[in-house]
Amino acid sequence: MSEATHTVKSYEEELQSLNKNIIKMGVSCEEALGKAIIAITTRDSENAETVIKNDEKIDKFETTIEQQVVNLIALRQPMAIDLRETVTALKISSDLERIGDLAKNISKRTLLLNENLPKNLVDALVRVSTNVQKQLKSVLDAYLDRSSSMATNVWENDEQIDELTNLCMQEVIKYLKEHESNLDDGTHLLFVTKNIERIGDHTTNIAEQIYYLVEGEYLEGDRPKGTEPIVTGEK
Amino acid sequence: MKKNGVNMIKISAKNVDVFYGKKQALFNINLEIEENQVTALIGPSGCGKSTFLRCLNRMNDVIDICKVQGEIVINDFNINDKGCDVVRLREKIGMVFQKPNPFPKTLYENISYGPTIHGMAQSKQEMDEIVETSLKKAALWEEVKDRLHEPGTGLSGGQQQRLCIARAISVQPEVILMDEPCSALDPIATAQIEELIDELKKEHTIIIVTHSMAQAARVSQNTGFFHLGELIEHGSTDKIFKNPENNKTQDYITGRFG
Numbered sequence: 001m002s003e004a005t006h007t008v009k010s011y012e013e014e015l016q017s018l019n020k021n022i023i024k025m026g027v028s029c030e031e032a033l034g035k036a037i038i039a040i041t042t043r044d045s046e047n048a049e050t051v052i053k054n055d056e057k058i059d060k061f062e063t064t065i066e067q068q069v070v071n072l073i074a075l076r077q078p079m080a081i082d083l084r085e086t087v088t089a090l091k092i093s094s095d096l097e098r099i100g101d102l103a104k105n106i107s108k109r110t111l112l113l114n115e116n117l118p119k120n121l122v123d124a125l126v127r128v129s130t131n132v133q134k135q136l137k138s139v140l141d142a143y144l145d146r147s148s149s150m151a152t153n154v155w156e157n158d159e160q161i162d163e164l165t166n167l168c169m170q171e172v173i174k175y176l177k178e179h180e181s182n183l184d185d186g187t188h189l190l191f192v193t194k195n196i197e198r199i200g201d202h203t204t205n206i207a208e209q210i211y212y213l214v215e216g217e218y219l220e221g222d223r224p225k226g227t228e229p230i231v232t233g234e235k
Numbered sequence: 236m237k238k239n240g241v242n243m244i245k246i247s248a249k250n251v252d253v254f255y256g257k258k259q260a261l262f263n264i265n266l267e268i269e270e271n272q273v274t275a276l277i278g279p280s281g282c283g284k285s286t287f288l289r290c291l292n293r294m295n296d297v298i299d300i301c302k303v304q305g306e307i308v309i310n311d312f313n314i315n316d317k318g319c320d321v322v323r324l325r326e327k328i329g330m331v332f333q334k335p336n337p338f339p340k341t342l343y344e345n346i347s348y349g350p351t352i353h354g355m356a357q358s359k360q361e362m363d364e365i366v367e368t369s370l371k372k373a374a375l376w377e378e379v380k381d382r383l384h385e386p387g388t389g390l391s392g393g394q395q396q397r398l399c400i401a402r403a404i405s406v407q408p409e410v411i412l413m414d415e416p417c418s419a420l421d422p423i424a425t426a427q428i429e430e431l432i433d434e435l436k437k438e439h440t441i442i443i444v445t446h447s448m449a450q451a452a453r454v455s456q457n458t459g460f461f462h463l464g465e466l467i468e469h470g471s472t473d474k475i476f477k478n479p480e481n482n483k484t485q486d487y488i489t490g491r492f493g
């Protein structure tokens with residue numbers, strides 16, 4: 001935000017409140033992802049249930065933010081940095097909402113798993129999810145600091161996540177082959193892996209938004225791409 | 236008109252200083268106005284927008300204590316040169332003011348006044364045509380065609396302002412200067428004027444002073460921001476309102492001015 005404050009105090013407060021809600025929503029998503037990963041890797045259904053329950057809270061943030069944005073546009077007609085604050089808040093909140101949904105979906109699948117996971121599969125999952133969690137944390141820091149360079153770093157790291165996802169997919173496929181009698185678990189694991197990758201993608205979207213917010217221009221160039229995904233699906 | 240996709244420059248102000256007596260009102264203004272585009276001039280009250288606008292048709296001449304220095308080049312000709320024919324200049328550079336100011340005469344006479352002075356019509360019929368097309372271009376014809384010989388002062392504020400625009404375009408000016416033309420109008424009349432401005436830019440170059448950021452954003456392609464007599468920033472309206480270069484511009488358009 002600009003150094004100077006608005007002449008109209010209530011306008012200033014509305015923008016501040018929007019900003020705070022994004023951060024709170026982001027922190028809730030961070031928590032949800034953290035708990036979802038603990039839950040799946042340690043077969044901890046309590047954490048999984050918390051994530052599922054708390055998703056409502058994240059959805060509520062999205063609705064609140066959407067209303068705040070509509071009010072700002074209708075009543076304040078924001079310009080320049082304020083316009084970018086308002087529009088990016090809307091887009092970031094919808095990416096965060098998706099992240100919340102994906103964390104919830106991971107947790108639902110966690111509750112449905114029948115067997116303990118083999119160690120190398122757990123390791124592969126932890127590797128990719130640790131990375132995604134780091135990315136999510138960095139992107140929220142970038143938002144807090146209005147730092148386009150931090151946002152660019154996040155954006156560039158997405159490539160690494162794609163690679164780790166592919167390694168994890170290989171483990172899942174191995175698992176599927178070795179546990180032909182347990183197709184259910186294997187399918188859930190495929191989706192879990194894909195969900196983690198998609199959380200990474202939404203994080204990258206947020207990084208792009210932050211870059212635009214700060215610089216007023218879009219990040220140039222194609223998104224960094226890792227190796228092609230082994231299991232095709234939406235990207 | 237465009238050349239290689241770039242708009243031609245219609246007016247260029249070079250190192251313009253303006254003084255009212257000893258007090259300097261404009262400081263070294265350098266600004267290029269693109270042809271067939273709408274340029275909005277914005278900035279806090281007293282920053283010199285009207286003063287600058289008046290430089291463009293030498294209206295400052297009529298203020299005794301006002302002194303203008305520097306060049307205003309229109310069509311490759313410096314209008315501050317001694318040889319400039321001011322009457323011809325004002326025919327080419329029309330002006331519309333904040334308060335609609337129709338002459339205390341009939342609608343018809345309001346429009347025919349300029350073309351008469353400039354000898355633009357050879358016959359009554361030609362004059363009728365000028366009056367009709369001017370009113371049509373100003374989107375007023377339908378509303379007033381049956382009362383052309385009633386006084387112009389009998390119209391509503393929005394109609395009066397469109398009458399003044401019709402009067403300004405009747406002499407086919409190349410440039411139209413507008414100083415807060417909508418400040419006395421309701422949103423509907425304002426929208427009609429804005430639509431009109433959009434239409435007029437096909438044939439004219441338009442410079443509009445406005446205090447409404449939203450209006451500047453809506454009607455103009457380029458925007459210049461003045462502050463304390465200086466031109467702080469000038470560029471495409473799109474850029475100014477989404478991502479201005481200068482913090483002062485940003486603070487002003489976002490309502491952060493102390």
Ligand SMILES: Nc1ncnc2c1ncn2[C@@H]1O[C@H](COP(=O)(O)OP(=O)(O)OP(=O)(O)O)[C@@H](O)[C@H]1O
Nearest residue numbers: 255260278279280281282283284285286287298300
């Ligand atoms: N006729 C005049 N005599 C003396 N000073 C003048 C005259 N006209 C304008 N000024 C001064 O010149 C400066 C610029 O005035 P100007 O009218 O150009 O501002 P403006 O940007 O159009 O303001 P507003 O938005 O209020 O119309 C002001 O300080 C004003 O007091």
Ligand SMILES: [Mg+2]
Nearest residue numbers: 284285286414
């Ligand atoms: Mg003025």
